[in-house]
Amino acid sequence: MDIVLAIVLGALFGFVLQRIGAADPDKIIGMLRLSDLQLMKTILTAIGLASSLLFVGLALGWVVSSHLSVKNLYTGVLMGGALLGVGWALAGFCPGTAVVAAGAGRKDALFFIAGGLCGAGLFMVNYQSLVQTVLFETLLGGAVTLADTGKYQSLLNGVEGLWPALLVSVVFIVVARALPGAFRG
Amino acid sequence: MNYWRWPLGGVLLGVTFFLAVVLVKPIGVSTQFVILDGLIGSTVNPELVAPAEGSKSGYASSNAYLNKSGGKYAKNVANPLNYGLVFVLSMALGGYLGRKQSGQTLSAIDQVPTVHRDNFGGYAAVRYLMAFIGGVVVLWGARLAGGCTSGHMMSGMMQTALSGYLFAAAAFAAAIPTAVLLYKMRRS
Numbered sequence: 001m002d003i004v005l006a007i008v009l010g011a012l013f014g015f016v017l018q019r020i021g022a023a024d025p026d027k028i029i030g031m032l033r034l035s036d037l038q039l040m041k042t043i044l045t046a047i048g049l050a051s052s053l054l055f056v057g058l059a060l061g062w063v064v065s066s067h068l069s070v071k072n073l074y075t076g077v078l079m080g081g082a083l084l085g086v087g088w089a090l091a092g093f094c095p096g097t098a099v100v101a102a103g104a105g106r107k108d109a110l111f112f113i114a115g116g117l118c119g120a121g122l123f124m125v126n127y128q129s130l131v132q133t134v135l136f137e138t139l140l141g142g143a144v145t146l147a148d149t150g151k152y153q154s155l156l157n158g159v160e161g162l163w164p165a166l167l168v169s170v171v172f173i174v175v176a177r178a179l180p181g182a183f184r185g
Numbered sequence: 186m187n188y189w190r191w192p193l194g195g196v197l198l199g200v201t202f203f204l205a206v207v208l209v210k211p212i213g214v215s216t217q218f219v220i221l222d223g224l225i226g227s228t229v230n231p232e233l234v235a236p237a238e239g240s241k242s243g244y245a246s247s248n249a250y251l252n253k254s255g256g257k258y259a260k261n262v263a264n265p266l267n268y269g270l271v272f273v274l275s276m277a278l279g280g281y282l283g284r285k286q287s288g289q290t291l292s293a294i295d296q297v298p299t300v301h302r303d304n305f306g307g308y309a310a311v312r313y314l315m316a317f318i319g320g321v322v323v324l325w326g327a328r329l330a331g332g333c334t335s336g337h338m339m340s341g342m343m344q345t346a347l348s349g350y351l352f353a354a355a356a357f358a359a360a361i362p363t364a365v366l367l368y369k370m371r372r373s
Binding site: 005009042073079081092093098116140146 | 186188189194196204206208209210212215218223248249253268275276282284287296299300301312314315318319322324327329332336341342344348349351354356358359361364367
């Protein structure tokens, strides 16, 4: 059953990423150089909608909180995020969109994936010497959320999680709507 | 290209992320690069991953990263036909179907993106090299961060995770100046 869901959900995710242009390096680099914000508007809308559906689902008991998975916050999240940002701008791919683009027939995506396997392999070799350093020092309590999920520590403990989550979602969607198509040519 | 505009694209992408959490777990991709590396490594060194009685997952590895969290990754390398890896492989199928549905032919794909051509010329080799280097940097960074654009940025912010917000801030703070400086020109 898990494998059937993996095939269906994976294909759906790949299909949607392809159809919104997220697997097209021109669209990604256009977003990052602020000359085409269509994808930014799409992503902000998606996060806002997914978040409000999730917290409504949790409040009504349709979604079980055991399915949630909040990642730890440590120094490496910021450093690694910044590194990922540099490579993302350089190539116009991230790990998921490269897989989608390769499926759609992009050859440059295959080179990105080959590079990605090298980068991940290099990290596997480096891990032991990094794990004791400041890079893996927990920040702000680790796996913490803004809105209370009932599973993780929250910044707003005691406040019904639905309301802050809906507020943040509305902000994401309002910003998505308000953003212009481009900031520059 | 006739890509979906943001209202339709945003709704369908959002519903996809929600469905994944309801049915299984939040979407993530970059871990599977490690699992694939583990599979490749296992063919070279058959002892890389092995069953182990003392470990939480029942598996252990001579590589510290595959061995972390009770051998969680080691277990997935030993049993590769699992949800996470099949999900990521199936994303390629989705990309293929998406291109077909949009009516774009394979030969209509420009292997050198326009913005690359405007700044670095039409040499495919230069584009492939930059894509390769980008891949190295992105996956090394994603493994240090413990997730990528899917796991941290989308799935994380959807759950209002602080790690997701701060990851996204760091990624965009580095990506925007890089793209602005690297891809200065736009002729078309």
